[in-house]
Amino acid sequence: RSRRASLPPGPPQRPIIGNLLDLPAEEMWRKIWEWGKQYGDVIYLRMFGTPFIFLNSAEAVMDLLHKRGAIYSDRPHHTMACDLCELHDLVPLTKYNEKFKFERRLMNQALGFSAVEKWQPLVTAETHLLLLHLLRSPDTFVQDFRRYAGSLIFSTIYGYHVEGIDDPYVKASEELMEVSSWAMMGGWAVDSMPWLKYIPGLGFHKFAAKCRAGLNEWVEKPHHMFKDLPDSMAKRLSFCGNLLLNDDGKVTCEPEYEHKVKWLAVSVYGPGSDTTVITLSILFLALCHHPEVLQKAQKQLDEVVGPDRLPTFQDRSRLPYIDCLLKEVLRWGTPVPLTPVHRLMQEDQYRGYALPEGSYCIANMWAILHDEKMYPDPLAFSPERFERLQQDSMDADEKARLADPYNYAFGFGRRRCPGLHFADQSLFMAFASILACFDISPLTGADGKPLLPPLEFAGGAFRHPKPFKCRVSPRRPGVEGLIEGAMASAQ
């Protein structure tokens, strides 16, 4: 049957290298979206011998990655990252097997829907600290976001509080993130021709040796730091504390289990921290261009929370516009524009096309979240689109459910982001608290006119705004006292 079915359409291929030269390193999602207009929502490419299937629509992604998740949830074997750099225990590299299922269970236990409530006091405390940093260093807001995201993840994972972005453990995690991204996506020839790894002296061996030499610093040291932390509630409640400590606060589990938890812990930093920093940066960029959105959000915050306290999680159900804003930032900004590769484990057929076993399937979330059938005028930033959906008559619930960016922005099927609920909580709290305390606006030029930051994005795995400046100013006198008061009463 499969011999009769043809491959999906796609751009013409060159001999041997296939489409290797057709994909740009920057803004790849745009190119794939453009091809979609020509070839449809399921596109076939080939790089050397590897078939690639790009999916540009919600329908195709749900049909394949979600409904047929049992065969679309594997990751490719990266010779460079796994064999040479010895990073095979990082979660995003885990194959779809029993190890994966075990890791998921542990991550769901710590970060899943039923667990996130326990993190609320910690998320609130870290958010208040972010407010204080924004107040004291408003010009370096991205650094403030970075410290906040790093500290939030470290407190959650180890019960360890981070003071600044020069914290040695944050630095180590940032290094691991950078090196592992390179190892996974550096376009290494050895990934296509694994036999190259046996030839000494080739350039990639140097990179791999550097990576292996860093593992002690990046993986072992944070784990020992955790074990050496004094016994505390924060340590016991943390992800590692929950999974590793016995009643006496000691690690007495099997070494193999301890090894797994150690790698799970370092795996979460990269995907969890960058996405948070980017999402908050997108919020600031969008608000510079849309003062009316800021005013509307602040009006609702003033009505529900008032000027004398900071927002809490209990306020959420009465702050629907903050939720609409969060959805629109995730949609319009699309912090992760393409999923990592989902490897097809056996030959499949879809809409009469043959999808070869071993295909690297990648969903284009940017294309889906900018599909004008679901999101009219997709390039416009408008949280109101989600308000309108809530208010539409007839099948409003169904429409709102289908268009919810949470269905798409966090990936698909069994590989869907395990940090989704955690991210949702922390971003809600950060959005509501920042807007309750600060005005975000463009800088002003010498002529008194606003200097609007360009709406420009860049990136490979992540889609982040290009560096920009804006004004972050307290909304009213007494904001500092309010924040300090909230911090003091939490202690």
Ligand code: HEM
């Ligand atoms: C705005 C915030 C976030 C976005 C948009 C996001 C998005 C994603 C996406 C698209 C994937 C790939 C899913 C797929 O392959 O289909 C992913 C994977 C992952 N995310 Fe997130 N994420 C966010 C926050 C977080 C947070 C806060 C954590 C941890 C606390 C986290 C941990 C992970 C991990 C460990 C993976 C790898 C899963 C695997 O390979 O099985 N993410 N995320």
